[in-house]
Amino acid sequence: MKHEPIAGRAITRTIKYIVCITLAILSVIPFWIMIMNATRGTYEIQQSAISLLPSTFLKSNFQVFEGKAFNxxxxxxxxxxxxxxxxxxxxxxxxxxxxxxxxxxxxxxxxxxxxxxxxxxxxxxxxxxxxxxxxxxxxxxxxxxxxxxxxxxxxxxxxxxxxxxxxxxxxxxxxxxxxxxxxxxxxxxxxxxxxxxxxxxxxxxxxxxxxxxxxxxxxxxxxxxxxxxxxxxxxxLRGDIYRTEYGAVYLGLTLTVLPLFIVYFALSKYIIAGVALGSMKE
Amino acid sequence: MKGKRLKSVSYAKYGYIFSIPFVLAFLIFTAYPIFYTAIIGFTDLKGLGKTDFTILENPFHNFQLILKNPSFQRSLQNTAIMWTINFIPQILLALLLTAWFTNQRQKLRGQGAFKVLFYMPNIITAATIAILFSTLFGYPMGPVNDLFKMLGLANEPINFLLDKWTARGIIAFIQFWMWYGQTMIVLIAGVLGINPALFEAAEIDGATSRQVFFYITLPSLRTIMLFTLVTSLIGGMQMFDIPKLFLNGGPDNATLTVSVFIYNQAFSGSYLYNRAAAASMLLFIIIAILSGILFYLLRDKDAIKAKKEMKKLRKAQAAARRAEA
Structure with a gap:
């Protein structure tokens, strides 16, 4: 049996992990930014739209929705x-x-x-x-x-x-x-x-x-x-009323996604198995 | 003997009875609306709230107008372009990951977690993703513009969504990002379905991982890959939520898809139900052809298998006869 040299194998293994971890981050990061910005104020977001940490404006973002069509x-x-x-x-x-x-x-x-x-x-x-x-x-x-x-x-x-x-x-x-x-x-x-x-x-x-x-x-x-x-x-949320309410838009998006995240992570094992099963059309 | 036959006849009727709900629901909610849509395509039905119509003097007028409509032609082109720049990288990445995840010599850890994360975007509401991405690419300020500034790629904020190719590219990327995980899981399941004896034989013969992938894995995945291709193509023809909510077909119709075109014809402006219906029928014909190809691919395999079995059987019979003689 042919074996690649040990050092070469370590390098390919590292590359594989780097690619997989990058892709995993790519899956998560848009949602992470969304959830963090849902807790941040409009002024904060205008200063810097990317934050990996939450802030304290969750409640005031919620108040933006009061009396508007988005419920x-x-x-x-x-x-x-x-x-x-x-x-x-x-x-x-x-x-x-x-x-x-x-x-x-x-x-x-x-x-x-x-x-x-x-x-x-x-x-x-x-x-x-x-x-x-x-x-x-x-x-x-x-x-x-x-x-x-x-x-x-x-x-x-x-x-x-x-x-x-x-x-x-x-x-x-x-x-x-x-x-x-x-x-x-x-x-x-x-x-x-x-x-x-x-x-x-x-x-x-x-x-x-x-x-x-x-x-x-x-x-x-x-x-x-x-x-x-x-x-x-x-x-x-695409409407003009929310054009300047950045925090509220992110919060609205987060609220629509939250139930799906909960369902997905609770049942991910079955879902992945289901996707694999659905493929075998024989 | 007679009793047995009677019995089987009396049970057969339940096959029909239990299929009734499906057939009824299909006739009412799918078959009849398709038929109705087809009819509307030949009429003058337009205007909000109108339901009465008469057949046009030239029944094919709407179809002729739609085929000549530059927006419709554009929407077909856009659909093809965005599908291509999504699908080619998608299948290549999925194949690469499949090769890595099924490599027996170098097992990767955390495969379960990677699969869960790669598949995750697929389950999230497409409407939400469309608006999330239009917010992420916001102008003059938004996370992507901030990132460009941080990395020193741009001094001034860029209005990404004004550029046709950038807008198309982002939609293609969203589709890629939502679907490569699914394609990968399907391909991995396909690899797990390959006879392990093939891999063992390759191992004994001293094949490298690369050789195993190109000479065993890839040829065995051909049917599944074709299946993925055609289902993705049909799915691509229906692309609606993301182009509709991301930029509503803009800028300058650069992301208009056939489905968005149909929707906009029928439910905005002058409510041209008849034109939209004609466009729907054209879409139906395209999808029917694609489905026909898929159907052929899936059926053919079984037929070939059956033929082979028959051949084997005949050969065995002939051999037995010869042996007897």
């Missing part, structure tokens, strides 16, 4: 309701669809799966105009339904669930439930769903984050300020 608490609640509803519906019905694809032999099974693969990539933008007009006609603009109900048909989630279930479901379990006289729907809810828990958890995280971060659909459907979601609230 992080409202945005948080609205996004929570929409993302929560969409996640529950999406994960449950995708599991049900995946079960239909794995457990039963029916004639349209393979065509249906091929169809799901084919529509995997259709983005909201291509149907947005028709969707808006449709919702406007039935009076559903400024309603949460058009942001929650479409989650019932989530092709990517179905795809992932099917792959998982195909490996995890044993026919014996289903058959023994049948012998015990359980109905098909009961079997799915009481026996199959618990088997799918790990996959459901992974998909729940991604569905929730995806729905939480979505800007396009809420932006075209919601015009009532009390219905705004977090990403729309954020977009208000």
């Amino acid at each position: 992080p608490l409202v945005g948080f609640m609205n996004s929570f309701i929409i993302a929560g509803g969409a996640t529950i519906l999406g994960v449950y019905f995708s599991s049900l669809t995946a079960y239909a694809l794995v457990a039963y032999q029916w004639r349209l099974r393979q065509p249906f799966f091929t169809f799901i693969m084919a529509v995997l990539m259709i983005p909201a933008q291509v149907s947005g105009i028709g969707f808006y007009q449709f919702m406007y006609r039935i009076g559903w603009t400024n309603s949460y339904f058009p942001l929650i109900l479409p989650a019932i048909a989530a092709p990517a989630v179905v795809f992932f669930m099917r792959q998982y279930l195909a490996g995890a479901l044993s026919v014996d379990i289903v058959n023994s439930a049948r012998i015990d006289g359980a109905g098909e729907f009961y079997t799915f809810n009481r026996i199959v769903l618990p088997i799918m828990k790990p996959a459901m958890a992974t998909q729940a995280i991604f569905s929730f984050v995806g729905s939480w971060n979505n800007l396009f659909m809420p932006l075209i459907l919601l015009t009532d300020k009390s219905k705004y979601t977090m990403p729309i609230m954020v977009s208000l």
Whole structure:
């Protein structure tokens, strides 16, 4: 076996660590500056916009938001309701669809799966105009339904669930439930769903984050300020009212990111594993 | 025998029943709106709050106007430019990191932490990131201008966001920064899926780390890399949040993407739903073609595998027959 000289190996190792640490810092530093500036006063930020240490203006920055359109608490609640509803519906019905694809032999099974693969990539933008007009006609603009109900048909989630279930479901379990006289729907809810828990958890995280971060659909459907979601609230920070309130802008951005940071660092293990799993489309 | 068949028939209906919610939701919230959008593309529908329309005398008028529209052509170019300057460095860095992280001879410590940090920007709201970056590049004062001053790169504050290429470059950088971690994790998972016997054989033959990477790892990752390429391309066609909130397509349309163009046509100015719908359909056609390529890539592999298995089987059968004879 060929070995590079010891000194050379030490150098390459050092280079690798330097690159990785630099990239890690690059991931963190914009957010770090943002969080620090959220606690600093406008005058301080004007003097020097970079600080690695916090200051004492957090409270006065908060006061800037009083009586203005940017309301992080409202945005948080609205996004929570929409993302929560969409996640529950999406994960449950995708599991049900995946079960239909794995457990039963029916004639349209393979065509249906091929169809799901084919529509995997259709983005909201291509149907947005028709969707808006449709919702406007039935009076559903400024309603949460058009942001929650479409989650019932989530092709990517179905795809992932099917792959998982195909490996995890044993026919014996289903058959023994049948012998015990359980109905098909009961079997799915009481026996199959618990088997799918790990996959459901992974998909729940991604569905929730995806729905939480979505800007396009809420932006075209919601015009009532009390219905705004977090990403729309954020977009208000570009407005002129905040042009000179640097500290408040950073604070607003921080408030929208904080819940995601908490979720991410609490569940990072599962999220990274989920990203890796999602890649193996076999 | 008869009883068994009856049973399987009676269960099959549940396959249909359990698929109903998905199919209904898909028809109502995706299929019908696409169809509706397509129709609107042929009509005179415009103006805030309007829903009534008539089909134009020349139904393709909107499509012709959109194809000739300089902003639309510009948005296609911008999308291609920003995608390219994001994707090439992204895949190269992801490959380099994959090679480092999967190198068995020189194991790096703290890989878990690095993965968590590299992936982190991907999970943060794109809207927030767009506004954060426009603040970081603020003029006349902002963190990046301060940094330039500190490093002695500039005496006067620079208005970065007025320059077309700088603005495009920053958007491409944001995309790169948000996605290279994801690409890396996907590629590492791909490497872990390669048959370990291949690596062992290379080890025994005395291959260097570089040879292992170029002759075993890289060829085995071909499908995953193609998959990444096409999904990234489709994702790039939909780029909306960041260009919209970073500079709203400016300066001088330099960061206008197709999705931002569609949005601005339909929901600002004179509310040209019909033009926006026509542009949506053109976007749909482009994405359909890209999806078709992806679909082909993913299906083909299974088909080839099945064909190979059949060939093997036939060969084995032929060999067995020969042996018998």
